[in-house]
Amino acid sequence: MxxxxxxxxxxxxxxxxxxxxxxxxxxxxxxxxxxxxxxxxxxxxxxxxxxxxxxxxxxxxxxxxxxxxxxxxxxxxxxxxxGHPEIRAAVKEQVDTADVTATPQPISIVFMEKVAEMTPSIETVRLANSGTEATMHAIRVARSYTGKNIIAKPEGGYAGAHDYALQSVFASEEALGPANHPNTVSYGTGIPDAVSDTVVAFPFNDEEATEEILREQADDLAAVLLEPVMFSCGCLMPQQGYHEFLRELTDELGVVLIWDEVMTGFRLGPGSAQGRFGVIPDMTTFAKVAGGGYQMAGFGGRREIMDEIIPPESDEERTWDSSVFHGGTYNGHPVSAAAGLKALEILESGxxxxxxxxxxxxxxxxxxxxxxxxxxxxxxxxxxxxxxxxxxxxxxxxxxxxxxxxxxxxxxxxxxxxxxxxxxxxxxxxxxxxxxxxxxxxxxxxxxxxxxxxxxxxxxxxxx
Structure with a gap:
């Protein structure tokens, strides 16, 4: 940058x-x-x-x-x-109907239904306001589901502007260390060293090195978070078989595989990159195209993983640490939901x-x-x-x-x-x-x- x-x-x-x-x-x-x-x-x-x-x-x-x-x-x-005319019309109609209310609105639920319908990996979904929020919440849910703390992400990969994602995005070769076993290095100041200790970097496209690193961390590895195509460093394409290998390895290790489709979601096809490549992650994050030009993001995946957000039904089981917290006043903003829904409908049908x-x-x-x-x-x-x-x-x-x-x-x-x-x-x-x-x-x-x-x-x- x-x-x-x-x-x-x-x-x-x-x-x-x-x-x-x-x-x-x-x-x-x-x-x-x-x-x-x-x-x-x-x-x-x-x-x-x-x-x-x-x-x-x-x-x-x-x-x-x-x-x-x-x-x-x-x-x-x-x-x-x-300024697509159909999206503008949908936005104007919603503006005249209701602005943000902090109570659920049908337009946001209908939008989420469309996202789940189009995205192979998503059974249930929640909304956020940016790709940064989406990956932050996805990581938290994956940690809750597995009971583990470590997150693995590719060296050179950007996955949002929160502390856990701003690791090994960019640094000197000396700081990053060996190519086949890179160090975890914060990108920018103001990030505690303790955060870096919970993230491990691996070299995208290097199967041998990736497997070695993930197996080393397996006992405390909650999730692997990566872009299916690494657009965070220009356009780094996955090598033939790499995603299939990573899917099999994370399955074996009991690690949640999160595809960061903030950039590729609904851009590489109606089923996003996972539909194009035929590889289904456990969780997916999305933003950008999904909002039709308005602020919209979200994360979703297998129902059993996303259910970590749901508090237990009984008062005895419902405690301060019994479920994952996910919130946000502007989540599912009706104007953004109207724009995103119209955009996805156009993309799906045209x-x-x-x-x-x-x-x-x-x-x-x-x-x-x-x-x-x-x-x-x-x-x-x-x-x-x-x-x-x-x-x-x-x-x-x-x-x-x-x-x-x-x-x-x-x-x-x-x-x-x-x-x-x-x-x-x-x-x-x-x-x-x-x-x-x-x-x-x-x-x-x-x-x-x-x-x-x-x-x-x-x-x-x-x-x-």
Whole structure:
């Protein structure tokens, strides 16, 4: 994640700076109100972020009046295009019906029924407000169900912004230690060492090392939490057989397998990644696409696991430590539920996936071809409508392979493209970008033209 402003000007920022004078001045004002002048660290980058005033279809428009072809798509939630008319209508109807009441509303139950109907692993489900909340609660339920404390997650994997998930997301090679037996390292300050002691990292795609680590921890291992495709470091695809191996191993060890489908949920098909890969986890977390552009998240799984949330019926058995607590004033917010329900109905009944995946193939295959033509070392990885371009010709099989990417060159390429009106995700090599249903062939072709211009501009990357 790239945060903060450089102290001197990078020549690849020139076009961006020329177009965004109002954003530059607004960033100075915003920084006096909130750290870095943004609502989330991920939204800050050098030299400064542009501030969006409105969005519609395939485009966002900044406070300088610039139009950008949007491939960031709110980091994933926008799968039908900004301001989809059916979702807007559903939201307006719900706004006129009821806002939040902290009493159950039918719209939220109907939404959960749709989630369970579409997601192979989910028998019962609860709602939350963000992917961070979803993984936090899923971990707690898994610990209660197993009576164990340790959580295993892949090195390089992001699973939310709570303390148990911010482990071994990113660190130096020295801190992370051996590739086949990585250390657990907190990402950022303010996280107690005691939390790190309850999380163990393993190398995604390395079956031998994964098995060794999980067996070592088996006596106190509650759950394995991972993204089915590691989009937390760009786009790291699972190797053939890895998920089947992990499913069998966790079954044998009595460990809850949690798939973090916050990014892939309802993006890789109506059955999410688990429907696409044919591997069924014990629990699943979801967010982003599920909300139709509004705040929505949740977690669910096998009924016997989710029943950990239910207090015992008798007064004698119902104590302060007899069940898992799950709560939240805004859980199942009716407006978000209405938006999410409409989005899932559209995704389930239409040809959205055919369209966005065809365009995804066109975009990401085209990016590789363009990079090869220009002569820039690049390795484009994608699945369906989402992917990333790594600025390296190194194979991308394990998390540490992504370290070969030239992050400076990638950030410069992003700035050159943004200066020409196309937003390829964020300037961070560890993010990714997407196609959406409102995109057209002509827009993808334009994106590829801009990508080529930007690649030619960074063929000899600037060194600060």
């Amino acid at each position: 790239s945060i903060g402003n450089k102290t001197h000007e990078n020549p690849h920022e020139t076009l961006f700076r020329e177009r965004t004078q109002n954003s530059r001045e607004f960033n100075k004002h915003a920084a006096s109100i909130t750290p870095l002048g943004v609502e989330s660290n991920v939204r800050s980058f050098a030299p400064y972020p542009f501030y969006v005033e409105r969005a519609n279809g395939s485009y966002v428009y900044d406070i300088d009046g610039n139009e950008y072809l949007d491939l960031l798509l709110a980091l994933g939630p926008i799968i039908l295009g900004h 040809n959205v996936y055919t369209h966005i995946e065809r365009l995804g193939d066109r975009l990401f295959t085209g990016l590789q071809e363009v990079a090869d033509d220009v002569g820039v070392a690049a390795n484009v990885q994608h699945i369906g409508s989402m992917g990333q371009i790594y600025m390296t010709d190194h194979d991308i099989r394990y998390y540490r392979d992504t370290w070969h990417s030239n992050e400076t060159q990638f950030a410069d390429w992003w700035l050159e493209a943004a200066g020409r009106g196309v937003v390829f995700g964020t300037p961070s090599q560890g993010e990714r970008f997407f196609t959406t249903d409102s995109h057209t062939d002509e827009e993808i072709d334009h994106a590829l033209e801009v990508a080529e211009e930007a690649l030619r501009a960074v063929d000899h990357p600037y060194e600060d």
